[in-house]
Amino acid sequence: MIVVMSMGHEPEQRDAVVGRIRELGLREREIIGVERTVIAVLGQVYPELRDEFATMEGVDDVVRISKPYKLASRETHPEDTVVDLPYGVRVGGGKTVLIAGPCSIESEEQLFEAARAVRRSGAHILRGGAFKPRTSPYAFRGLGLEGLRLLAAAGAELSMPVITELLSERDVESVAEYSDVLQIGARNSQNFSLLDEVGRVGKPVMLKRGLAGTIEEWLLAAEYILSHGNSQLILCERGIRTFEVATRNTLDLNAVAMVKRLSHLPVLADPSHGTGKWYLVQPMALASLAAGADGVMVEVHPSPDHALSDGAQSLTPDNFDVLMQRARAVAEAVGRPLHALPAAASR
Numbered sequence: 001m002i003v004v005m006s007m008g009h010e011p012e013q014r015d016a017v018v019g020r021i022r023e024l025g026l027r028e029r030e031i032i033g034v035e036r037t038v039i040a041v042l043g044q045v046y047p048e049l050r051d052e053f054a055t056m057e058g059v060d061d062v063v064r065i066s067k068p069y070k071l072a073s074r075e076t077h078p079e080d081t082v083v084d085l086p087y088g089v090r091v092g093g094g095k096t097v098l099i100a101g102p103c104s105i106e107s108e109e110q111l112f113e114a115a116r117a118v119r120r121s122g123a124h125i126l127r128g129g130a131f132k133p134r135t136s137p138y139a140f141r142g143l144g145l146e147g148l149r150l151l152a153a154a155g156a157e158l159s160m161p162v163i164t165e166l167l168s169e170r171d172v173e174s175v176a177e178y179s180d181v182l183q184i185g186a187r188n189s190q191n192f193s194l195l196d197e198v199g200r201v202g203k204p205v206m207l208k209r210g211l212a213g214t215i216e217e218w219l220l221a222a223e224y225i226l227s228h229g230n231s232q233l234i235l236c237e238r239g240i241r242t243f244e245v246a247t248r249n250t251l252d253l254n255a256v257a258m259v260k261r262l263s264h265l266p267v268l269a270d271p272s273h274g275t276g277k278w279y280l281v282q283p284m285a286l287a288s289l290a291a292g293a294d295g296v297m298v299e300v301h302p303s304p305d306h307a308l309s310d311g312a313q314s315l316t317p318d319n320f321d322v323l324m325q326r327a328r329a330v331a332e333a334v335g336r337p338l339h340a341l342p343a344a345a346s347r
Contacts, residue, residue, distance in 0.1 A: 013058025248276020
């Protein structure tokens, strides 16, 4: 349920609504939009409450929300959310962003070579895995804290916000110290205690869709983060596990278009994990932009054939440069041009 406040309502009228919500053992989340202010009522709401709140001073309307994901829904928040990052980069708001970098941070040399290459081509955000979830415990699992430090240093040198995956509640503080965006990967998309924790941190979060998660489950996972007051949330479609074995996953571009309709949150696509094959990354990246994605996230490695993880789906710097040129054309064609690069980084 949402309580729509009247235009020009008094602060004490808003306080009275919030006070009554709390008296009932419920929680509130205030959303201030361009045209109206609404107060989302969170918890087990019974039908009679609609009439009670409708009679309170300063209330224009009370609307029952049909979706279980109340804060992620456009019913509550009709305007698109825009996530602000360092160096003037914004995700959402009618512009397109490209996130690029290696799957895993393997060394300082490897990371900086990849980072400088993707920046020259026009990438907006640098990715790199410091903690890697691997199917086998014997596979390379990242450099940990040292990887975080290297990622932050590369971002600072190149004036790029950085993003890295977070695997555990115990690492939230250290990852938040070094990374501008905390990534919740597919395997942790329903790790509800971790979602609660990143919701409390207050830093931007990117939430990937689960391996076999439905769209509703994905948006309900987002609700965990939003319910703690963290509105700086980005969604990422990365492919789901189906019966098909020709590709690593099935990149669900239906979900991109559908979630843009259902939710106000920006939506990205990850064609690297969605396909698992480097030669499919470019066509699916461009298709993602055409389907309405606010950007794409791809893996780029200086020498994919020597990569310690995901080499088969990583682009070379030259291939990424071609992708950027074509992404620029598609983004312009669909009316969501590439985000302008900061002056210091575009030289």
